[in-house]
Amino acid sequence: MSETVAHDAKASEVVEQYLETIYNMGMEGDVVIGARLAEKFKVAPPTVTETLKRMVRDGYIEMDSRRQVTLTPKGVEHAEGVLRRHRLTERFLVDMLGMQWHQVHEEACRLEHYISGAVEARVVASLGLPTTCPHGNPIPGSVPDARNYLKDQGAIRLLLAEPGQPMRLLLVSEVVEDEEAIIHYLHDRGIVPGTELSLVSGPPEPDESDAVLALADGSQLTIPARVAYALWVVPV
Ligand SMILES: [Zn+2]
Ligand SMILES: [Zn+2]
Structure with a gap:
């Protein structure tokens, strides 16, 4: 994180949450529009429009004629600063305080807005330069290009994987990390980054139906298709 970002702490927590979400949706190849943000934050569309207008005015985002939202370089820099503190905080809570990985996202969402550059540097040093969050x-x-990480790793969504092809879980979408029920469900079934699994069957879209997975030990498990959509995997 650069000094300018450390001192440009005028963005409100709400704006920082928007920046994180827009960044993550972009990283996962999703089109960002107000309606999706309203759904995500469970607020009325006019509230989202208000915040987006403020963010355009403050130079964090741009909106095109189809009202698609993209981050400006200033927006990217600020989003990366917040996400860096968020993911390091999760790492700290798991690695140093012994919390479980399904418990830490919420805590990190609160703490991420208040961590100074000095604390951040100490955390990085004591954790031995981690490159990912526990999810x-x-x-x-800490990675060459966080925005293109999925592309660089050759990751695809599990729901869109070839049935039967052995895959390894790379990450759980940050877009659903704050859906506690999903994170809990995965944790309870031992599905964590590094787990080997394959898709048995699933719908072509993340709809209301289920997808069936096979784990490396041969057991099968049914999960909602939208969860399988939120899991990014790489071929084994
Ligand atoms: Zn998180
Ligand atoms: Zn995380």
Whole structure:
């Protein structure tokens, strides 16, 4: 994180949450529009429009004629600063405080806005330069190009994988990390980054139906298709 970002702490927590989400959706190849953000944050569309207008005014985002949202270089820099603190905080809570990986996202969402550069540097040093959060998401500044991490790793969504092809879980989408039920469900079934699994069958879209997975020990398990969509895997 650069000094300018450390001192440009005027963005409100809400704006920082928007920046993180827009960044993550972009990283996962999703089109970002107001309606999707309203759904994500469970707020009324006019509220989202208000915040987006403020973010355009402050130079964090741009909106094109189809109202698609993209981050400006300033927006990317600020989003990466917040996400870096978020993911390092999760790492700290798991590695140093012994919390479980399904418990830390919420805590990190609160703490990420208040961590100074000095604390961040100490955390990085004591953790031995981690490159990902406990859910597998890249720590900006600790990997060559966090925005293109999925592409660089050759990752695809599990739901879109070839049935039967052995895959390894790279990361759980940060877009669903804050859906506690999903994270809990995966944790309870031992599905963590590094787990080997394959798709048995699933719908072509993340709809209301289920997908069936096979684990390396031969057991099978049914998960909602939208969860399989949120899991990014790489071929074994
Ligand atoms: Zn998180
Ligand atoms: Zn995480």
